[in-house]
Amino acid sequence: MRWGIVGTGAIARQFAAALARVPGARLAGVASRSPDRAAAFAREAGAPEAACVADAPALAALAAVEVLYVGTPHHCHEADACAAIAAGKPVLVEKPLAPDAAAARRIAEAARAAGVFAMEGLWSLCQPVYREAFARIAAGEIGEVRALAGNFAAPLAYDPASRFWDPAQGGGALLDRGVYLAALALEVMEDPRPVWASARRAPSGVDAATAFALEDAAGRQALLSVSLDSFGANEIVVEGTRGRCVFLEPVSNPPAYALRRAGPAGLAPPAPPQGLKAALRRHPLARRLERGLMRGSRWRPGGLEHEIAHVERCLAEGRGESPLVPLERSLQVLAILEAAAALAARPA
Numbered sequence: 001m002r003w004g005i006v007g008t009g010a011i012a013r014q015f016a017a018a019l020a021r022v023p024g025a026r027l028a029g030v031a032s033r034s035p036d037r038a039a040a041f042a043r044e045a046g047a048p049e050a051a052c053v054a055d056a057p058a059l060a061a062l063a064a065v066e067v068l069y070v071g072t073p074h075h076c077h078e079a080d081a082c083a084a085i086a087a088g089k090p091v092l093v094e095k096p097l098a099p100d101a102a103a104a105r106r107i108a109e110a111a112r113a114a115g116v117f118a119m120e121g122l123w124s125l126c127q128p129v130y131r132e133a134f135a136r137i138a139a140g141e142i143g144e145v146r147a148l149a150g151n152f153a154a155p156l157a158y159d160p161a162s163r164f165w166d167p168a169q170g171g172g173a174l175l176d177r178g179v180y181l182a183a184l185a186l187e188v189m190e191d192p193r194p195v196w197a198s199a200r201r202a203p204s205g206v207d208a209a210t211a212f213a214l215e216d217a218a219g220r221q222a223l224l225s226v227s228l229d230s231f232g233a234n235e236i237v238v239e240g241t242r243g244r245c246v247f248l249e250p251v252s253n254p255p256a257y258a259l260r261r262a263g264p265a266g267l268a269p270p271a272p273p274q275g276l277k278a279a280l281r282r283h284p285l286a287r288r289l290e291r292g293l294m295r296g297s298r299w300r301p302g303g304l305e306h307e308i309a310h311v312e313r314c315l316a317e318g319r320g321e322s323p324l325v326p327l328e329r330s331l332q333v334l335a336i337l338e339a340a341a342a343l344a345a346r347p348a
Helices: 010-019 035-044 056-060 074-086 101-114 128-138 173-185 276-281 284-294 304-316 327-345
Strands: 002-006 026-031 051-053 067-070 091-094 118-121 145-153 193-201 207-215 221-227 236-240 243-247 257-261
Touching (some): 002 056, 010 035, 010 304, 026 035, 026 056, 035 051, 051 056, 056 067, 067 074, 074 091, 074 101, 101 118, 118 304, 118 327, 128 243, 128 257, 173 207, 173 221, 173 327, 207 327
Parallel strands (some): 002 067, 026 051, 067 091, 091 118, 145 221
Antiparallel strands (some): 145 236, 193 207, 207 221, 236 243, 243 257
């Protein structure tokens, strides 16, 4: 399909690179307030022929563009997404869908009213590793789910003008990284609610780090933490009555997961060898080396192509929403984060 990209920042560049890995997908247009930046972006993406326009409405108006990706800062998502929807163009919006639940609901209502496909770019939910593991968990391979623990913490240099640290641009750890953990918790919990939260503030006022706990009506619990100023485990563990599932770092795009079942004494036995390569990877030295290499960059290469391919399948099937990242899931996530932020803001 022919894609238009709104924005030319880091995530937009990663998305453009991923387009080249999806057969049949190509970049047809770029929207940026700077014509020179848009043209340079298109050349870097290997699509110098792509149309360069000033904003999302102009991009959505192009006949050559079939679907839009919004890769602008959080506070621009509503206007950019609604411009695509008003033009009748399907739209994929980088996470979070909007900086707050009210704006996200307006996007969802506009898309549903117009009958236009819209999806939040929660690429992790499209990853084969997560899809396979959650299917096994749902099938009862670790028994009944009792708890989930997750961490997404990687340090960024403090810059009050950066979208990560600027409250006007929807900055803060909870909104940027808590989205992942809340969405993944919803894979194994039913309508959870925050019961505790605590935040550490940056000089700009946004949360540099937040820890929060969730609980649902079935008694399942989640303890989650996110940070912009520290380096954490960046892993998720799902605990069940008969075993556990551990997703290796990075949490956004894990290379693998380990499923362990409890033995008679309640301890999980080691996994049986699966060939020399698998045995070597389990060696402590090899694991330290692998983790050390992963820490060299914020993201593991690849992954966005699964999200792109999923959107294209949804459109080919005539779907109005994604079955993996439905709009209601995006609204639930933002409601959870807003409730956690409110708890964290209460006086001690």
